Amino acid sequence: MSDRAKILLVDDREENLIALEAILSSLDLVPVRARSGEEALKALLNTEFALILLDVRMPGMDGFETASHIKRRERTRNIPIIFLTVVDSAPDYAFRSYAAGAVDYLTKPFDPWVLRAKVAVFVELYNMNRRLTEQASMLRDRLAGELSPGDAADQAAVLPELSRRLAAVEDEFIRVGELARKTGDPSLTGALADLSHRLDHLRAGLDALS
CATH class of the missing domain: 3.40.50.2300 (Response regulator)
Known part of the structure; x- marks a missing residue:
């Protein structure tokens, strides 16, 4: 992306x-x-x-x-x-x-700082959602068996790579959540909760495959 x-x-x-x-x-x-x-x-x-x-x-x-x-x-x-x-x-x-x-x-x-801080968090959440969509697509492909049984090397590589990417998004989510709390902006609550749910869902699916 x-x-x-x-x-x-x-x-x-x-x-x-x-x-x-x-x-x-x-x-x-x-x-x-x-x-x-x-x-x-x-x-x-x-x-x-x-x-x-x-x-x-x-x-x-x-x-x-x-x-x-x-x-x-x-x-x-x-x-x-x-x-x-x-x-x-x-x-x-x-x-x-x-x-x-x-x-x-x-x-x-x-206050320019207030507007800039609000926009920055929404942009971060948007970018994380895009990355999660990409990774969810990778996971769906894996579940659908698009990698044939003979592609052992590919199968061994895709799950660790997906886990690494997801861990990076989870770390970023923690950072953005802390930033949102510092701004004290209640308008971000819904977006943060939705993204947290998506992260948990994708992590659960990945753990099930692993």
């Missing part, structure tokens, strides 16, 4: 997009701009994103409507969304954000 994670930045104001890119510039990711909800939905058709930073107040299709479309699509419904809006927004914006499926809600001007 060599592709860097992509983050979709959705805001109708150019200066806000530039500011977001500057805040995230130190992270190992690729920011992708969208100037409207419609542009965001088009970008989501052909590109896989680790996270969406979505402005609430935009002309035409606002952030809530955009999020509603995203969550209705099978391909995009599980992409985490963090809503961004100005501090003087209506008092029900936070409730509406979570009701629309957002994992978090930040008001502008926000």
